[in-house]
Amino acid sequence: MERKRILITGAAGFLGSHLCDRFIKEDFHVIGMDNLITGDLRNIEHLFKLENFEFYNHDVSKFVHVSGDLHYILHFASPASPIDYLKIPIQTLKVGSLGTHNLLGLAKAKGARMLIASTSEVYGDPSVNPQPEEYWGNVNPVGPRGVYDEAKRFQEAITMAYHTFHGVETRIVRIFNTYGPRMRLNDGRVLPAFIGQALRGEPLTVFGDGSQTRAFCYVDDLVEGIYRLLFSDYVQPMNIGNPDEITIREFGEEIIKLTGTDQELVCHPLPTDDPKQRRPDITKAKAILGWEPKVSRQEGLKITYEYFKSLPDKEIQHKDFTYYNK
Secondary structure (H helix, E strand, O other), X not given: OOOOEEXXXXXXXXXXXXXXXXXHHOOOEEEEEEOOOOOOHHHOHHHOOOOOEEEEEOOOOOOOOOOOOOOEEEEOOOOOOHHHHHHOHHHHHHHHHHHHHHHHHHHHHHOOEEEEEEEHHHHEXXXXXXXXXXXXXXXXXXXXXXXXXXXXXXXXXXXXXXXXHHOOOEEEEEEOOEEOOOOOOOOOXXXXXXXXXXXXXXXXXXXXXXXXXXXXXXXXXXXXXXHHHHOOOOOOOEEEOOOOEEEXXXXXXXXXXXXXXXXXXXXXXXXXXXXXXXXXXXXHHHHHHOOOOOOOHHHHHHHHHXXXXXXXXXXXXXXXXXXXXX
């Protein structure tokens, strides 16, 4: 039987590369696409030798062509960390708008089912906790984070429009804080920032008083949730994340304990529009997909720490980043 063909954009990124691995494992023909603006070919170089994997260096904000049959599209091309989308705001807006439009057009032409990667950032700085899918959010469209938040909100809107108006089969996943191997050590997110600082023997930077919360999901759990959502019949947005909530200060203390270091936590002013709390309501994922996270934070952090420790010293010592509580 001929393999089903799936296009994964952002294939060389953290999440995209793990999704490539999963669909290769499930015996799909995987077409990876990435312009490498934030992705890294090292994440997928182990796949290049396989007959059922091909890669295209392409910016999906420009016209996207894939020859032959195409059954599924996973749109994961987007800067996802604050250091990236604050550095390249226009590209972030374009990949969420023009890129999504191009790929929805491709899905329509090919009769493919398309899943888009949205984010918990659509909830902004929430006034409810945990955040259910019905919550419309509290987002500043013209603040520094607006380029990412509004790109994702538009992405959801145009995806739903293609579903209702053109009948395209679509799925929308709202991803909460995710971590694991292949994260960039200095990408501006709290977990790699903390571990990087610990490895360098530096104080851990906490923004605000550290009382703001996050909920961290291990990448394997997230990939399983995405896989189940793609093959479900559910077309509304769905939260996928780990509801095990922790304050940033407590999380910093966990990292210090994990790394066996004795650094102190140093507080800095809170960035503009930084969410005070973040925790997914996964009632729908449990009921509809039969999904919930399996990997404990303790277990996942140990694997992730070992990955970061194995990186070349020049990457560990590189400190050109601004850390945000994401």
